[in-house]
Amino acid sequence: MGVGGIGINAVQGAAHAGASHVIAVDPIAFKREKAMELGATHSYASIEEAAEFGRSVTNGQGADKALVTVGVLKGEHVAQAFEAIGKGGRVVITGLGDLTDVGIPINPSMLALFTKEIRGALFGDQNPSADMLKMLRLYQEGQIKLDELITKRYKLDDINQGYEDLHAGKNLRGVIIYD
Structure with a gap:
């Protein structure tokens, strides 16, 4: 949920991990x-x-996992993802929102009755000393795409345009080139 700079890599990660349906x-x-x-x-x-x-491809059960990578997180995003997962499913949140906002509008009984889980993740829950080398190898082997994520390159003088494009949804990843 949310296909920006983080979400697009969640898509690649799910595909690489062998998910049968990456939605x-x-x-x-x-x-x-x-x-x-x-x-x-x-x-x-x-x-x-x-x-x-x-639900149509899981006999009514719902997704095993839902990753919430929206740019500005709200409790309703978590609730929507929670509704999309099935029994034993997990919602993983990487997005951030207003730190003073509280509350997620879900039925708390569903946590126990359907053994659903909501958790956060920071930097992909990785171990940089081991995982960065693995990701580099995957990139070198062409198993994960990084160059393809760069939607546009900007000169430093065009940084404001880069932000405008980011907010307008025109970029997955804008890169600033220093000359």
Whole structure:
């Protein structure tokens, strides 16, 4: 849920890990198209559409995992992802929002009755000393894409345009080139 700079790598990670259905969710068509190029098997503009599809291919159960990588996290995003997962499913949150916001509108009984889990993750829960070398090797072997994530390069003088493009959803990754 959310196919920006973090979400697009979650798509690649899920595909690399062997997920049979990698469902990307983003309201911006460009990002959904890039997700399909980089490992998603399906893409939808809303989590409701994605959850419906997920239930259709899991005999009504729902997704095993939902990763919330939206740019500005709100409790309702977590609740939507929580509704999309099935029994024993896990919602993983990497997005951040207003640190003063509290509350996630979910039925807490579903945590126990369906053994669902909500957890956070920072930097992919990786061990940099071991995982960075593994990711470098995967990149060198062509198993993960990094160059393809760069949507546009900007000169330092064009940094404001880079931010505008970021907020307009025109970039997965904008890169500043220092001359």
